[in-house]
Amino acid sequence: xxxxxxxxxxxxxxxxxxxxxxxxxxxxxxxxxxxxxxxxxxxxxxxxxxxxxxxxxxxxxxxxxxxxxxxxxxxxxxxxxxxxxxxxxxxxxxxxxxxxxxxxxxxxxxxxxxxxxxxxxxxxxxxxxxxxxxxxxxxxxxxxxxxxxxxxxxxxxxxxxxxxxxxxxxxxxxxxxxxxxx
Numbered sequence: 001x002x003x004x005x006x007x008x009x010x011x012x013x014x015x016x017x018x019x020x021x022x023x024x025x026x027x028x029x030x031x032x033x034x035x036x037x038x039x040x041x042x043x044x045x046x047x048x049x050x051x052x053x054x055x056x057x058x059x060x061x062x063x064x065x066x067x068x069x070x071x072x073x074x075x076x077x078x079x080x081x082x083x084x085x086x087x088x089x090x091x092x093x094x095x096x097x098x099x100x101x102x103x104x105x106x107x108x109x110x111x112x113x114x115x116x117x118x119x120x121x122x123x124x125x126x127x128x129x130x131x132x133x134x135x136x137x138x139x140x141x142x143x144x145x146x147x148x149x150x151x152x153x154x155x156x157x158x159x160x161x162x163x164x165x166x167x168x169x170x171x172x173x174x175x176x177x178x179x180x181x182x
Contacts, residue, residue, distance in 0.1 A: 073152060
């Protein structure tokens with residue numbers, strides 16, 4: 001393991017810059033920091049899902065793995081040129097999507113975010129992941145970035161949608177469907 005944070009208040013960011021993993025300093029609002037920050041928010045929002053007691057063990061295990069992945073992905077974004085996320089991560093997400101989707105009925109209507117505390121938190125996490133994906137795409141427009149990072153975030157939002165559907169059934173017995181002319 002590399003350096004440990006022993007001092008949290010450093011004052012080095014008081015000038016509006018932050019340090020990247022390679023030691024360089026950049027503006028706190030640059031595209032790379034926006035992407036890293038959005039991935040961090042996504043990880044934290046998944047932590048909120050995990051804080052709900054009604055999350056089944058198989059979903060809990062899956063989401064803890066995802067949190068570790070997101071830490072790796074954030075590291076890849078924080079260190080220009082570093083590689084951490086590969087195709088195996090994406091394939092695992094795809095397998096999880098299939099596994100959790102197997103017992104769900106086909107979708108015929110749009111679903112409103114909600115359906116219980118964990119399901120609603122999962123829908124929120126999904127939207128935060130979508131933002132992280134957008135910020136990462138913005139970064140890829142100006143800097144070199146491996147496509148696996150964007151693919152991972154795209155698959156993760158799919159997985160969180162499916163997990164939210166499962167959690168709605170666990171918590172409330174059903175999903176909240178959108179009704180156009182309500």
